[in-house]
Structures are given as C-alpha cells and as structure tokens.
Amino acid sequence: MLRVLLATTLLATPALAQEAADAVAPEGATAGLTPEAAAPVTSQDWMVAAANPLAAEAGARVLREGGSAADAMVAVQAVLGLVEPQSSGLGGGAFLVYYDAATGTLTTLDGRETAPMAATPKLFLTEDGERMGFWDAVVGGLSVGTPGTPMLMEEAHRRWGTASWSGLFDDAIGLAEDGFPTSLRLAMAVTGDAERLSVHPETAAYFLPGGTPLQKGETLRNPAYADTLRAMAEQGADALYEGEIAEGIVAAVRGAAQPGLLSLEDLAAYKVVEREAVCAPYHGAEVCGMGPPSSGALTVGQILAMLDRYDLAALGPDSPEAWRLIGDASRLAFADRGLYMADSDFVPMPDLLDEAYLAGRAVLLSGDMALESVEPGTPPWDHAALDLAPGLDLSLPSTSHISIVDADGNALSMTTTIENGFGSRVWAPGGFLLNNELTDFSFATHDDGRPVANRVEPGKRPRSSMAPTIVMRDGAPVLVIGSPGGSRIIGYVAQAIVAHMDWGMDPQAAVSMPHLVNRFGTYDLEEGTAAAALAPDLEALGYEVNVRGLNSGLHAIAVTPDGLIGGADPRREGVAIGE
Template identity: 55%
Template sequence: MIVRGPLWRSLIGLGLLAGAPLSIPAFAQPVAPSPEAPTGRTAKSTSVATKDMVAAANPLAAQAGREILAAGGSAADAAVAVQLVLNLVEPQSSGIGGGAFMVFWDGTAMTTLDGREKAPAAAKPERFLGPDGKPMKFYDAVVGGRSVGVPGTIRLIEIAHKKWGKLPWKQVIEPAIRLAENGFTISPRLNGLLSQEKYLQNDPLARAYFYDAEGKPKAVGTVLKNPAFAQTLRAIADKGADAFYTGDIAQDIVATVTGHAINPGDMTLDDLKSYVVEERPAVCGPYRVYKICGMGPPSSGQIAVQQILGVLETQDMAAMKPGPDAVHWISEAGRLAFADRGLYVADPAFVSVPVKGLTDPGYLKSRAALVDPNKSMGKAKPGEPPFQKTFLWGASDGIEYGTSHMSIVDRNGNAVSMTTTIEDGFGARLMTKSGFLLNNELTDFSFTTVEDGKPVANRVEANKRPRSSMAPTIVLDNGNKLYAVVGSPGGSLIINYVAKTLVGILDWKLDPQVAADLPNIGSRNGPTELEAGTESEAWKAALEAKGHDVKLIDQNSGIHAIVVTPAGLIGGADSRREGVAIGN
C-alpha cells in the first residue's frame, strides 16, 4: 500500500520508525516539474507494507512483481517478472537484449550473480579506434552492431529462479506475456525520450514499433502491443534460457548484429551459446554499525561506494546534516574513489583487481587523511592500496549511461537488489525480429588502448566484460539481519546516487522516499556536481569558497530503496522518474 496524507504523521501513526525518527528537511520536498517529461519530478508518498515489497522503475513492472509476491513467489521470482515487464514498458533502459548484476540475500548468505555482457571472441582492443588511430565519436561507435555485447540477462534470471525461485518458471513469465499480447499505454516518460531520440528511427523495426506513419513518436496513452516479444517469451517459458542462446532467437540476434549496413558487429552463434553467468564473491564492508554488500568487479560500483563511505566514516555525518559541509566531504571522497576506479577496476578475468586493498579500512583512513576540511583537492590521484599484485596498466574513465534498478523483499526476508541495463538510451538502436532492443554495452570499454605506454585495464579484449558503475546494494544491521535494499540507474553517477542515499538513510535517518529525493551531489574526480533546479544550488557559493569547481547539472537518478523495520517495510521510488514502491 501507499501512504497518503501528511507523510510524517502517517508513518509515526503506523509505528514503523521506532528507534529511527523520520526527518523531512524542507529542501527534500519535490521541486516544480521540468517541462521535459523524461526529467521532471512527480511528488510521491512513501510506501509501507507488512509482508513484502517491490520497488521498480515503472508501475506496471512493480505491479507484476507484486502479483508474483502475492502468489507466494520469492524475491527471485518477482525479479524475473519485473525484468521481463521492464523490457516492454522501459525499453530504453533494460531488457533481455542486455545484461544485469543481481545481489541476493537469503537470510544467511549474500550471493552475487554477474550477468554482464561480454565482448565477442573476435573483439580486439582497437575496436573503437578510427582509421586515424583516434577514438571514434561516441555515437559513431554506439549505433549499429559494433557496440553490441553478448547479452546476459536471460541466463541470469533463469539461474536466480533455479536457485531461489518458488513458483513455476512459466508462471513468473506470464505477466510479461500477457502485457505484450494485450498491450500497455505509452507513458509520458517513454514518449518524451522517444521525442529526444535521434537515431532509433533509422532502424526499420524500431521505427514501425515506436513511431507513427509520419515519423512522430506514438502519443502518450497509445496502446503498444508486441506480439513478437510475446512469442519470444513463450519460447523461453517452454525451453528455458537455451531458447534465447540457441536456435531461431540466437540466429535473429546474430543476423541483426552482423547485418547492420554501416556499422556491423562480429558476434557469432558460438558467442551466444558459450555465454556463462558468473557467481562472484560479494564485496562487503563495514559502515558504522552496518554491513554494506554488493557486486564486485567487473562492476566498480560497490568498491567505489564503500570507498566513499570509508572516508565519510571518519566524520560525524549525522551531526553535519545536509549542506555545503556534507557536500564537501562526499565530493572529496568521490574524487578519491573515482581516481582508484579509473586505474584498478576491470574484468577480474583479465586484470588482477585489488578488491581487498581498495576496501581495506586502514587504506581508506589514509585516503580520508588527504581531505582538507577547508579546501577541495581539485583532482585526486590514485592511491597505492595494499595487496595489489600489479601496477602495469593505465587509467581510463570510460563511458556509461542509462540503466534500471529494482529492489525486492519477500515475506520470508529474502532480498534482491538488481541493476539491469542495455547501456545508452535505446541501446545500439537495433531491434530484433524477436521484439527486443540490443545493448551497446561494449562502449563501456575504454576506446583508448594504451595510456602513458601502459595498456588500459578496461580496454576491449575478446570475451571480456566491460567495467560498470552499477551498484546494487544490500545493507545488513549489526545483528546480520536485512536492513535495506538500495540501487539506482544513472551510469557513472550511480555511485554518487547510491552513496548519497545510504548516507540519507543510515546517517540522517531519513525514510527511503525522502533519502531518494534529496538533491544529488558529488564528484567523479572532476567538477563538484550539484543537481540543477534543486535547493543544492544555494550551496554553490559556500563550496566555491572552499575551492570547488561547481557545475549545476541534470542528475536524473532513479533510486529504489526499501528499509526493513520491526513493524514492516518502508519503500521509496525516486520522484525524478515514474517508478513506484508497492507491497502486500
């Protein structure tokens, strides 16, 4: 259910915040919506439930997850339903043509599944260099088959269902099949993003699906049906993920990738058939009385989040409260984290990533000592963490853009934090005959192959997984019990979005809706970035007085967070997007 009326009165009356008083600062209230639908805010109320909850990026996807939970399904069952519906209603952000990371808590153990896309076996480091040896322009690389990685999402959700599912496979797929066949109405956000899109119409199948006869995006409220996707899902329901990685669907993917007239790729049927989801050790670390857990490499997200928190732990953030001083510390911590991220993190099958050293408490204290409370350091340099085995690669920032996220808690206390992507908005702008868009995930690799005479850690290589910033996060309390499930889309900004929200929930004791709606702030080892159009703009002068180069930018996060309390679940879905948190 969703709380209506005065938020604080509703929650205190329900007794859900015993021991953790709600705080709703004035600046956390929603600002006036932007005229652009994709980046506007819609005021949302906190959601509460007593049994289970799902927070996802679209109401129809969240409702599909809630339906599965109400039927007795597990968090993993609900994640399958949510992901497949997101493919339909939020096609610009995720789908079965992409990849994902899942963090799962079963009450005793934390498991992470790496469903990140892989480079084809024919890929070479020079993939994104032009004839002149210089990096290609971003969209020259993105649009077409060259940027498409071998998708991992379907194999990931199948493995999650086999490990933790309770309901039959066909049952958890049924909501998406039903929606694909019966149709759904185009939302203002999808319509707005289509209106801004420059390349999608060049693909005939995408143009026929998303646009009208005049070439205009189909209007808000138009019923969109996808019988081809329904047929694809029925095949997967009958034969499992193998129906995707072999046979007609696989042939369709390969033909779409290799058949692009201008920018073809080199994916093969063997690339698809040989794809494997990796179960990797969770990256867990302390923050005050909590344990923060998430995905390790090839994602840099959780390492960077824990590095930021490790620096902040040296300060009394609860006493500091939101404002210029907090932004100073969060931004400086972000500079240090992004400096390490750029040098050390890549696919662990190709690079020896010093995860233990990067998250070592002693190392993080030494990094925190570099922060001057009165002056910004400007640009941070990578550190020298303990336990590193090599220092033979060059740094590169790479590029990453849009994604989606879901947070789920079932009635047995199992939890999913899953971030899922096709990389840029609408991916490679290629639609298969099977009814879904393909990712452009390979542009998450560095376009540059060598820096300062050393190979770049995140360069393209055959069968390699590109570095990510995705940071699906699960928080345990000091009794090793589930406390919070958090994550966000947003490319490399994900790291700052998640860190900000965790500080809001854990230090400032904000309910998850208010924490998600806080102004976004931070640094990616460049300017200090404040979210334009929010009250954080008022902090600009104070930060500049400390030497910050401040930029006001659009930061369209999509945080989904659930907090567990003795009386039930409290959920929030970022007011910047159309997602919701609902439960039973």
C-alpha cells in the first residue's frame, strides 16, 4: 500500500509565514522534547524522502518501475532543481553516500564545486586588502564555482543505475513545460530575497515577473530548463560542461554585476571524485558519511564518539545534563573543524577520529557546567604540520537532502546545494541558478602569518558542512539520514541520530523533535517549541542562549527487519513515499 507523509515549511516572511504556521506547527511544542509527531511512513520494498512532493513522486515512479536508488536520485534531483531552485540544482554541487547491496560496499562520491583555476587566496579581498562584505561577495559571478551536480548524477547512474538514463528526466521535463504550482516555501523565499534577486535582469524576470514576487499557487514554467534536461538526457552531463550550455554559463558568470573567473577550461576539467567513507563508532554501529572537503562526517563523528562514553539514554531528551554533554561535544568538534578541516587534496589533516584522542577530549565533558572555553585539540599528526590558523567563512542555510532505499536494499544519502538561498543570484541561460559556493572558503587567507586551511586556492573544493549519513550495523544500513541547514546541518544530523539510537524515537519523531544546536558557545534553541523552555536551565549551566528559528530539512529512513520506516521534517515541504 502506498503511504505518503507531507510536511509544510515554517519560514519567517510575515504574511506567508503566518499562513505556514497556521497550516502546520510542530506538535508537542509545549509538552517536552519528545514530540507527538505524525505517524511515520512504513513500507516493505522501497522508500524515497525528498524536500518537495513533486520531486519525491518522480523518484517513487522510478522505484515503482524497478529502478535503483541511483536512478531515483537522478529523477528527484532533476525535479528539485525546477521546483526548489533556491536550494539546489544543476548549477550547484552535492555529496553522495551509497551502499551497494550486491557487493556490500559503502562509498562516497564528491560532486563539490571547485574554485576556478584563475582564483587566488585573495579572491574575496578588496584592493585595499580588506575582506569583502559577505553579501558583496555572494551576489554575482565572483562567488561561482565549477558546478558538480550534473556530473555526479551521471556518475552515480553509470555505477549503480539500472533504468534508461534518458527516461529519468521525463517528470522534470513535463513539469518544466506544462508548469507547476509555486510552492509556499518558494513563494516565501522569493518575497524575502526580492532585492537581491532583482540585481540581475534574467533572474528578476523569472522570479519577479513584472516586478512582483511569485505567489503561492502561481503556475511557473521553465522551457529553457526543459531544453537543458533534453540535452542532458541525450548527451549526458557533457551537455553542461562543453558546448552551448557551458558557454552560456561562463558568459553569465563573467557578465554578472560582480564578474567572476569561471572559464570553459574549468568546466571541461571538472571531475567527480570517489572517496572512502568516513565512519565513527556509536553504540556498536558505524556512523558513516562524507569526508573532506566536507566537514560533515568528521564533525558528526567526533560529536558522537565523545558522547558514546556517556549514558544519554538514561538521561533522556528533556534533561539539561544531556544537552550540556551534546552541546559541549559539539563545541569541541567545531573547534577542530575550524582549524584543521579543509579539502584534503590540498591540506594535510591529522587523524581527527583517533580513538585515544577522542577519549581524551570526552574527559573534558565530565564536569557539571558548560566548558568555560573551548580550543582545538592536538590529534595525532604524521605530517610535518603547518602552523594553521582558524578561518573566517560564513555558511548560511539553504540546501536540500534526499534519502532513498530501493527494493534491492541499495541505500543512498545525498545532500545537494547551491549554497546560499538562490546561490549567486546569477541565472544561467539553461534555466537554472548558479551557486555561490566559493563563499564557503575562508575570506581570511592568513592570521599572524599562519595560513588558513580553508583558504581559496585554484581547483580547490571549499569546506562544507553537508552531512549525508548512512548508519551501518553488521555491514548493512540501519539508518539513512541527512539535512540542509548551513553549518547547523551537523547539529541537526547528530541530534536526530541520538534521538533515534538513544531515545528510541522513530524517524518521524526524530526529525520532528525541537532543535538545540551549539556550535561556538551560544546555544540556539528552536523558537515556538519546548526547546525554548530549557533556556533557564542551560543558562544556569553557563551557556548564553539564543531562541530563534532553526529551519532544518531532515529526511530519514530506518531499515529494520520488518521493513522501512521513514520521516520527513515538518519544517519544510518534505514528503516520504514508500511501498
């Protein structure tokens, strides 16, 4: 039987946000941190969870017809780039974690954007040597890196696909030509970003027709995107890396209000990189994900490995002590992240998951109060180490996540992005937005003569917080999970894993529970939920507290002996479908 779970977004654009709040509010907001969430989706054979119902339906069609998880991902991503263009698309990048049931192997594909070969560490410095303002750097071509998503889609299909490549674009092409209703989330995002979207005429023409932001329910068509997908269906990803579409991408970047450096040579040279999964132990399982240039798996892994020595299950989700442990483990991991983590093809890195090292870091959590200060540790280092300095980069929330398990037991977790909402705001002639991924590099190049690991370098991939995750037990997946949300992704994913593995929450309850996130010392508590009620207790433990919106987009599928159990984050438009 077909089971579907639909959740609607909560964002902070006044009129539309109130409509969203009226439509769906997190249940259990005043009754503790264990939410009385909607029932999870259950199925026997396959499941897909994605950020928009139209995208999830495209993936479901593929799975229903016997396609693999990789096939379904291609269909989902093609639709997401159309219906959720502010979050991901052909002009961006992605990280994919894949479990191949036939071989029992887990691997990852790195489709992260790269810096143009003409870029230097001074990319975001003014002529006077001062750091550019963040938005000055974002809006325009200067922030655009070489896109990786199209090639990642093709590479995943080449390795694990079973369905015809060309047929995977049918749903997206049809929606682009016939039109689709503008979702509440997209309408809210356009309204909230209208000023920046108006900088480039082509972008304004699509999102602000006649100078008016798109409205919820308004039919939106994108024939240029349909043409791009047809070219991709016929020619593969090469259609975007050479020829007319590639020339249009480069022209858009170099002709933007803030011209960029991307070249045809950069596009032609781009490669997807297969990397070994990074895994950390937790309660006898292995929490596996994407290593550098993502900081996701390493930071989530450090957090959980430190927490593994404490009995969070006994404390429970309503315990301030549990959140002291989670919060300070996160702070310790983020301190290491800020100093050491970057593209490991360019920067040597220590063993940040060394068991003895993390055992020593975990001892720091054994007190009764919040740590007064947190510094990077000194993990094992077998390199003539550079004297590194922390960087200065701002990762703002956008992005999207896809979780899929197919009928053969293959599992896929992919986080996909154009970085900031609407990316660089530069519209490619092929009907899609281009990323602003280069602003994920540090704007600072050095500090007191010490180089910053995550500085810009030609061909380098900027550090990411994306954390697509597959939890493995006895060599097989038991949980497929991930989220958007900027650098808070790490906290969202770690919290949901704790909720599921320590507190026994099903995937829907785990992704629905109120958020508490601590990266750098200040505890962010999700406004309008029971998390805010913990503010006095956390302040008494020594934390500064900030009650604010925390807009995750978690999608989770648990693999059990009795079948699949899925959940979609109620803060967005997520949907889980299974049969």
